[in-house]
Amino acid sequence: MKIDQIKKLHQKKYRQEFGCCLVEGEHLVLELENAAKHNPKLAAATLYVTSDYADWSSPFEKVEVSAKQMASMSDTKTPQGILAVVPMDAIAPTNHEQLTAIYLHEIQDPGNLGTILRTLAWFGGFRLLLSAGSVDPFNPKVIRSSMGALFHVPMELDVDITTLPERFNAIGCLDMEGASLSAPEFKACDCYIFGNEARGVPREYLDSLNAKAFTIPGVGLIESLNLATAVNISVYERQR
Amino acid sequence: MKIDQIKKLHQKKYRQEFGCCLVEGEHLVLELENAAKHNPKLAAATLYVTSDYADWSSPFEKVEVSAKQMASMSDTKTPQGILAVVPMDAIAPTNHEQLTAIYLHEIQDPGNLGTILRTLAWFGGFRLLLSAGSVDPFNPKVIRSSMGALFHVPMELDVDITTLPERFNAIGCLDMEGASLSAPEFKACDCYIFGNEARGVPREYLDSLNAKAFTIPGVGLIESLNLATAVNISVYERQR
Known part of the structure; x- marks a missing residue:
């Protein structure tokens, strides 16, 4: 791939056009190489390095580039x-x-998604x-915020929420009101729905999904938990 | 307080000099006003608003300022x-x-601390x-990332880790190896220690603290959970 194509991979539009993404820095490249031991498809990756x-x-495959070329490809101010x-x-x-x-509906924050991927990779089975x-x-x-966990978690993109009932036996959703997370029915679900950071679960679909609502009991001082926190605690409870 | 002093409150040095901090935006100000209902000391806050x-x-107390003055005080590109x-x-x-x-040793990431505050305020009792x-x-x-939870959680700053044993009966710490978080001894602790994002728990102190180690069992695909995730799951388990 050409240098000026690689720098475009910071934009989703070009990732889709070229079918590739960027993995930057020593730690993430190491994680990628480790993941390649279990996933032969990753052998198709290409490494770009400076003389360091x-x-x-x-x-x-390894391609050596100049420091200037690396700076033009990199997402960070001080490329590694x-x-x-x-x-x-x-x-x-x-x-x-x-x-x-774990079904996430219109999640927006990159840090939240990265943290959730780390948690799913940590526990496994999701x-x-x-x-x-x-x-x-x-x-x-x-x-970056997934710390390489992205390479370990099976993912499906652009999943239509209305197709979930035909695919799963028991759908749970996290909401402000519902049964306690520690109720035995919680563990019986095979799909869990979480809503967007600001808007929460998509109420317009819940009835037709026949989703059972669960809540993480709190004392009511604040409006909500952080989305990633709600997912991470739910994942912990599910595998507990 | 003068406008040019307020803009300095973005820096820790001046927050310490003036003894004040900034709370920006409609949502956070609302949370502050709600918290003032239970905390009379907050009546000493001063509000700065544009004509909007x-x-x-x-x-x-409310002070009206120009849009230009607000922009010079604000932390955000488009001040509210x-x-x-x-x-x-x-x-x-x-x-x-x-x-x-919950004792955090040299936590660095503002988003992690904000998320943890949200979780502590959510569950209460911490x-x-x-x-x-x-x-x-x-x-x-x-x-900002605490979403106002900062106003609800008792805090002590600059706590020396070596003073913990004289203050607490049973200290737990989260580590890569230890008893499972779901072990009954976990709930018996009255203080839990978490380490820095990169370096983990401060091993040099652990022996003298007589801390009991606990771990969140994982499948070993990745090195670690995000720090805020480890704290949040521990807090959930503690109050479960």
Whole structure:
């Protein structure tokens, strides 16, 4: 891939056009190389390095570039001198129908999505479904805040919420009112729906989804938990 | 307070000199006004508004400023036209010795601290202890990401970790190895220690603290959970 194409991968439009995303920095590249041990499709990644990383041994094809070229490709003010271009369709592990699904409806914050991916990878046994209109999981900010967890979590994008009832046996949703998270029915669901940071769960669909509402009991001093916190606590409770 | 002093409150140095911090935007000011109903010390806050908010009724003294003055005071690119200057020693509710303590050692990320404050306010029954060298909780980014939860959580700053054993009966710490979080001993602690985002718990102190280690069991695909996620799950488990 050409240098001036790579720098365009910071924009979703070009990630979709070229089918690739950027993985920047030593730590994330190491995570990518580790993930490649279990996911042969990742061998299609290409590494771009400055002379600082000329000796870096990698399973990926390696291209040396100048510091100036690296700066033009990089998302950060002080580039580390190492980045990988990765085909997006190679990144997520194969989806398994038996994994518990976490469905996020129009999640917006890259840091929230990155943190959630880290939690799903930590616990294992989960897959992520994202609605249309969600933040792009291949956004460099998401990849960075996921600390590489993105390479370990099966994902489906642009999932239509109305298709969930035909795919899952029991749908739960997190809401301001509902049964306690520690109720035994909570663990019986195979898909959990979480709403957007500002608007919460999409009420217009809940009836037709036949979703059971659960809540994380609080003392009422503040309006809501952070979205990622609500997801992370739910995931913890589900596997507890 | 003068306009050119207020704009300096974005810097910790001047917050300490003037003893005040900034609370920006309609949502946070509303949260502050709500908190003032239970915390009379907050009546010492001063509100600065542009003509857009001239009719805003508030328990606080109100000063009208020009849009240009507001822009010079504000932390955001598009100021909402309303902010409050609040004495920092009025903000946190009175500390209660019987509340469970969450001790954060050199936490760095403002978003992590804000999210943790939100979680502590949500569940209630907790207080926050921060070590020296932690991010300033009166940093505008922390206040913003706490969504006002800062006004509801008792806090102590610059707490020396070596003083914890004389103050608490049973100290727990979250670490990569330890008993499971769901072990009954976990709930028996009255103080929980969490380490810095990159370095984890401060091992050099752990022996003398006689801290019991706990872990959030994972499948080992990634190195760690996000710090705020580890705190939030622990807080959930503690009050479960």
